[in-house]
Amino acid sequence: MSKTSLKTPQAIRGTQDIFGPEAEAFAFVVETFERVRKLYRFRRVEMPVFEKTEVFSRAIGETTDVVSKEMYSFEDRGGDSLTLRPEFTAGIARAFLTNGWQQHAPLKVATHGPLFRYERPQKGRYRQFHQIDAEIIGAAEPQADVELLAMADQVIRELGIENVTLHLNTLGDADTRDAWRAALIEYFGAARGELSEDSQERLEKNPLRILDSKDPRDRKFVADAPKIDAFLSDDAQRFFDAVTSGLDAAGVKWTRAESLVRGLDYYRHTAFEFIPDEGSAAAGALGSQSTILGGGRYDGLMESLGGAPTPAVGWAAGIERLAMLVGERTPDRLDVAIAVEDDALLPASARIAPILRRAGFTVEVIATGSTRKRYDKASKLDPMYLASLQIRDGTPGYSHKSQLDDEANSKIDAVILENVQL
RNA sequence: GCGAUCGUAGCUCAGUUGGUUAGAGCGCCGGUUUGUGGUACCGGAGGUCGGGGGUUCGAGACCCCUCGAUCGCCCCA
Numbered sequence: 001m002s003k004t005s006l007k008t009p010q011a012i013r014g015t016q017d018i019f020g021p022e023a024e025a026f027a028f029v030v031e032t033f034e035r036v037r038k039l040y041r042f043r044r045v046e047m048p049v050f051e052k053t054e055v056f057s058r059a060i061g062e063t064t065d066v067v068s069k070e071m072y073s074f075e076d077r078g079g080d081s082l083t084l085r086p087e088f089t090a091g092i093a094r095a096f097l098t099n100g101w102q103q104h105a106p107l108k109v110a111t112h113g114p115l116f117r118y119e120r121p122q123k124g125r126y127r128q129f130h131q132i133d134a135e136i137i138g139a140a141e142p143q144a145d146v147e148l149l150a151m152a153d154q155v156i157r158e159l160g161i162e163n164v165t166l167h168l169n170t171l172g173d174a175d176t177r178d179a180w181r182a183a184l185i186e187y188f189g190a191a192r193g194e195l196s197e198d199s200q201e202r203l204e205k206n207p208l209r210i211l212d213s214k215d216p217r218d219r220k221f222v223a224d225a226p227k228i229d230a231f232l233s234d235d236a237q238r239f240f241d242a243v244t245s246g247l248d249a250a251g252v253k254w255t256r257a258e259s260l261v262r263g264l265d266y267y268r269h270t271a272f273e274f275i276p277d278e279g280s281a282a283a284g285a286l287g288s289q290s291t292i293l294g295g296g297r298y299d300g301l302m303e304s305l306g307g308a309p310t311p312a313v314g315w316a317a318g319i320e321r322l323a324m325l326v327g328e329r330t331p332d333r334l335d336v337a338i339a340v341e342d343d344a345l346l347p348a349s350a351r352i353a354p355i356l357r358r359a360g361f362t363v364e365v366i367a368t369g370s371t372r373k374r375y376d377k378a379s380k381l382d383p384m385y386l387a388s389l390q391i392r393d394g395t396p397g398y399s400h401k402s403q404l405d406d407e408a409n410s411k412i413d414a415v416i417l418e419n420v421q422l
Numbered sequence: 423g424c425g426a427u428c429g430u431a432g433c434u435c436a437g438u439u440g441g442u443u444a445g446a447g448c449g450c451c452g453g454u455u456u457g458u459g460g461u462a463c464c465g466g467a468g469g470u471c472g473g474g475g476g477u478u479c480g481a482g483a484c485c486c487c488u489c490g491a492u493c494g495c496c497c498c499a
Contacts, residue, residue, distance in 0.1 A: 010489090013490080064497090065496080069423085070497080070498085086498095117497090119498080120495090121491090121492085122492075122493060122494070122495095123492080123493065124499080125497095129499070130499090131499060132499095214495085264498095273499090287493075288494065289498075289499075291498070291499060294498080295499095315499095317499060318498090320499085321499060369450090369452090370452065372454090372459090373451095373452095375458085375459055376460055377460090379460040380460060382460090386460095388458075390458090401458090
């Protein structure tokens, strides 16, 4: 190999080139999601990867970390500020309004693809990452939440992921959320000086977040902090009760997580995350980024984009994080390997392989490098049927070793026999 | 944005308290068996030891800077 002075460009930080077992696991997650989503009749949507910046800044909230410091924003040649999508929901909401999808309401949609967030990469966290996503738009009733969650639960179960549980909470309607928030500010404000630096800042920006602080200085105050339940309006309480009893009826296991709050401004009522159980293998595999699926109800979002009030619920799950939990996915075993032990038989293999592939067999042809070693190479592929094409005493022929059934064997034999000619 | 750890062949790693031409396994390429053969034997290609500066008679090893990776904080899927 000759050397050049040209340096190979490096991949962008936080992007990944997924290959091998990880790629198999990734594909398995997507395939499973696609299959389950059809069971629930969610319709597939394809969305742009970028939007006008305001789609996200208005929908997600100016003050959130996502908008204030994690977006990949740039100006296009026309001078518009555009942003690589940091999440699906805002774009889907925009599409719903832009395309008049109200006519389809209640609309169940599902999608998957890359998202972008400018963050420090670490385990289970990338700058370009991938999610599967499901939304029900235009459905105000708690049954929608239940169906959506049942689907999430089924996806996770069909992926074979164990020891992951649904953590469920309600944030109430706008009024109860505001009242609760005010109470938390008052409560934590009184102890301000004793809180961690981070939480003192959270007091201004996002007081709800103090509740799941990991800092021991905060934790001792959290237990006695005001509970959302005390502020829940009757409607909000009824709604939550309907969701929980619906989940029970559907056989979806859940646990109440009183301090579960979601970072984005648009959440109302139901909020949830699927999290590996403490100490489980799944928790170990994920490191500190343990939420694999999260979402909730976002009744106020459409209005922030200038649409009519439209209730909606949705969730998204990190494909990389799910893929870390599905274990090794071994690709199907190779059906046929053909070792071409004489270059004069290259045309023969060129005829044989396509015929077999059209017949539905997976086929690898080994026809490069030392002829003596081709058989060994083919053998290492561990095929069900191993054919060796060779010339003996001037006559072309072949031999084979097979673990396939007789029917398949005779089919393959016939094709080879007919085509091992010079 | 902050912190910790790490950076030697394509891959996984060895390289003694700094001391001559930097090693192994796997993989790759070629050869050996006049043969029906997966694991055996021989040989070969491939490294400016992430990059730059410094200390030293001498640096892959020590110091500084820089780039990158990994893990954690923040936040999130």
